[in-house]
Amino acid sequence: MQVTLKLFASLSPCLPPGAVRNKVDLEVDSNTTILGLLDSHHVPREKCHLVLLNGVFHAPEERDKVALKEGDVLAVWPPVAGG
Amino acid sequence: MGWTGKVLRIDLSNGTSKSEPLNMEWADKYLGQRGLASKYLVEEVDPKADPLGPENKLIMATGPLTGTCASTGGRYSVITKGPLTGAIACSNSGGYFGAELKFAGWDMVIFEGQSPKPVYVTIFDDDVQLRDASDIWGKSVWDADKYIKSTHQDQMIHVAAIGVAGENEVLYSCVVNDLHRAAGRSGVGAVMGNKNIKAVAVRGTGGVKVKDFKAFMDATNAGKKVLKDNAVTGEGLPAYGTQVLMNVINEAGAMPTRNGADVQFEGAGDISAEAMAEPRRTDGKPNLLTNQACFGCTIACGRISKVDETHFTIQNKPEYWHASGGLEYEAAWALGSATGTNDLEALTYVNFICNEQGIDPISFGATVGAAMELYETGVIDDKVTGGIELKFGSAEALVQCVELTGKAEGFGKELGMGSKRLTEKYGKPELSMTVKGQEFPAYDPRGIQGMGLTYATSNRGACHLRSYTVASEILGIPEKTDPLETDGKAGLVKAFQDATAAVDSSGLCVFTTFAWTLEDIAPQVDAACEGNWSVDKLLEAGERIWNMERIFNNQAGFTAADDNLPQRLLKDAAKTGPAEGLVAGLDKMLPEYYELRGWTQEGVPTNETLERLAV
Incomplete structure (x- = not known):
């Protein structure tokens, strides 16, 4: 199935070739979890502060339990802020 | 100490200036900058005064930590009755102007009346002059900055100026210092233009004294280490700036578009x-x-x-x-x-x-x-x-x-x-x-419910900086809350409002609070200033400031009906993103907010609240 991975700020270098504007579409197995997808792209777990699946935050303890679905958008940031 | 203990009062109508002692009884209750200058404003300006008339005053105010070596200790604010809103206005800016004003020996400058012709004001330590601005009236902020430094042959002068927008009383014109830092909101630049002040130029050769030098160095060094070790203030903000939020807020479905x-x-x-x-x-x-x-x-x-x-x-x-x-x-x-x-x-x-x-x-x-x-x-x-x-x-x-x-x-x-x-x-x-x-800023209350209450109750009109609940609701600072929930947001907004009012009165930047709590700030303030500044005292000062601003607005004619949001946010549901189908739930938060504030359901502080806070 296809999902979209978006990595921002200092996590951008973990995106695979072909990514445009911090975003890439990927083919993944149907049982892939949030954490599984991030681990497969060597995104440092300790840097994954803000993890939004379709815009909704998922806490660290949920990330190895939530399986991705077709068309999901996973967006991840290190600790950031603004105002 | 921390404070210089001196207020510069400039009568523009008569072209005179005088020094007067800072009211230390007020300083003990309102700290400095936003709080203390607002106290002067509410005591001296009729809430019903025309913002663009000589009866309004314009105050440039520093905090006790402005000009010290505390991290971010360079802030100043411009306080007045705002022409865009008719409410109390306080716009905060960074750069170097605020620290220079302190070095010149002044906690704040109060401008009153109206100059009969365009002037720029030079404050070189104790030497205060109103000078003819006819060469720079009609010119830009950048031209004014260059002209003043060149005329006085001193590149170390720091200038806060209005551009042609302020001269033309554009209702959201700002005061810009150091070329591109601004006291930006509520039209404080239009008030300066109405008073015929093109610019204020400061140069100071003094320093800032603190109460306990060793304790101050210990507290500020500890604070700097916290900022450095924190991933947001030590890495994220320097590298990406506030602009890193563009994708965050858009993904969260809270980007007003x-x-x-x-x-x-x-x-x-x-x-x-x-x-x-x-x-x-x-x-x-x-x-x-x-x-x-x-x-x-x-x-x-x-x-x-x-x-x-x-x-x-x-x-x-x-x-x-x-x-x-x-x-x-x-x-x-x-x-x-x-x-x-x-x-x-x-x-x-x-x-x-x-x-x-x-x-x-x-x-x-x-x-x-x-x-x-x-x-x-x-x-x-x-x-x-x-x-x-x-x-x-x-x-x-x-x-x-x-x-x-x-x-x-x-x-x-x-x-x-x-x-x-x-x-x-x-x-x-x-x-x-x-x-x-x-105008409200960059967070849609349908996707970040706390910001709806923040905008509705902000004393200077819609503003994110009066209680930045985005920190909690989206960014997880200090702890994550659900942005789509209204439960608990009344307390969250009040807590942010009171704490922010204290920070805005200290001379420090509110961005420190992505890493600092008041536990980090109180020792720095206390080491600089007399008055046993604990966390509780800072919070009480913040709450007192909030109520003082509210009373001014109520006396200016604002009521609970003005604690509202545009109908689009209350009636038209979000079309996409996590908030799809949701409107701003202001009605679920506002009654509880009034109750927590100790206000009537008409939005008026009760006598008990005013007595408790000694407003």
């Missing part, structure tokens, strides 16, 4: 922090050159950018082929998402013009967004706009608008009224995304 009709902007990625750092296709260079720090700041979140010289905005204007203040998140949102424009170079140029001419980019961009909706729905046409094809997404139209607004020429004169007056004029007040007449 095209005058708030949508909550996600398809062009957000094109105008984000990440896009600013990418090499451009045209010249291979990135928009962002470097970050920059204000006085004493160890975070350094500021952006310095350069527009592509071949871009249509400046290809024939070499005077703009230089580096200057780049896009911060709020400006990028207002000029970009609110108008549906994704041309990063155009937004950067328009932001330059806002700095150069002293225009608040938040209210300007939001007002253009409202005007675009009036145009696209056929309410106004080319005849009204003077031929500007005012369609959402048009960078050309945005540029034409900014070039006319500061000068108050053509359709720019109407834009300079702000979106409330503009939409009322054309019979569509519901298209103004404002609270108390001030």
Whole structure:
């Protein structure tokens, strides 16, 4: 199935070739979890502060339990802020 | 100490100035800067006074930590009755001006009356002069800065000036210091223009004394270590600035887009922090050159950018082929998402013009967004706009608008009224995304519910900086709460409002609170100032300040009916994203907020509350 991975700020270098504007579409197995997808792209777990699946935050303890679905958008940031 | 103990009072009508002692009894209750200067304002200005009349006063105020080696200790505020809102206004700025004012020996400067002719004020330590400004009236902030430094042959002078927008009393004009730091909101620049003050130039050769030097060094060094070790203040903000929020807020479905009709902007990625750092296709260079720090700041979140010289905005204007203040998140949102424009170079140029001419980019961009909706729905046409094809997404139209607004020429004169007056004029007040007449900033309350209550109850009109619950609701600072929930948000907003009022009164930057709590700040204030400044005392001062501001507004004529949001946010559900189907749940939060504040359900502080806080 296809999902979209978006990595921002200092996590951008973990995106695979072909990514445009911090975003890439990927083919993944149907049982892939949030954490599984991030681990497969060597995104440092300790840097994954803000993890939004379709815009909704998922806490660290949920990330190895939530399986991705077709068309999901996973967006991840290190600790950031603004105002 | 911390305070200099001196207030400079300038009577513009008579052209005189005098020094008077700071009211230390008030300083013990209101700390400094926002709180203390607001106390002076409410004691001296009739709440019903015309903001653009000689009876209004304008105060430039520092905090006790301004000019010290505390990290970010360079802040000052401009306090007045705001012309955009008719409410109390307090706009905070960084740069170097505030610290220099302290070095010159002044906690605050109170401007009263109205000069019969344009002047600029020089404050060189104790030497205060009102000088003829006829050579720089009609010129930009940047020209005024250059002229004053050149005339007085001193590049160490720091200047806070208005551009032509302030001279023309554009209702959201700002006071710009150090070329591109601004006391930006609520139209404080229009008050300065109304008083015929083009600029205030300061040069100080003194220092700032603190109560206990060793304790102060220990506390400020400990604070700096916290900022350095924190991933947000030590890494994220210096590298990406506030603009890193562009993608965050868009993904969270809380990005007000095209005058708030949508909550996600398809062009957000094109105008984000990440896009600013990418090499451009045209010249291979990135928009962002470097970050920059204000006085004493160890975070350094500021952006310095350069527009592509071949871009249509400046290809024939070499005077703009230089580096200057780049896009911060709020400006990028207002000029970009609110108008549906994704041309990063155009937004950067328009932001330059806002700095150069002293225009608040938040209210300007939001007002253009409202005007675009009036145009696209056929309410106004080319005849009204003077031929500007005012369609959402048009960078050309945005540029034409900014070039006319500061000068108050053509359709720019109407834009300079702000979106409330503009939409009322054309019979569509519901298209103004404002609270108390001030345009709301870059967070849609349908997707971040706490911000709805924040905007509705902000004492200076819609504002994110009065209680930045985004930190908790989206960013997880200090702890994560659900942005789509209304439960618990009344308490959250009150806590942020009180703590922020204290920070805004200290001389420190509110961005420190991404890493610091009041537990980090209290020892720094206490080591600098007499008065046993504990966390509890800071919070009590913050709550006292909030109530004082509220009373001023109530006496000015505001009521609970003004603690409201645009109907679009209350009636039209978000179309996409996590908040799809939701409206702002203000009615679920406001009664509890009043109760927690110790106010009646009409929004009036009870006698018991006022006695408890000794307002």
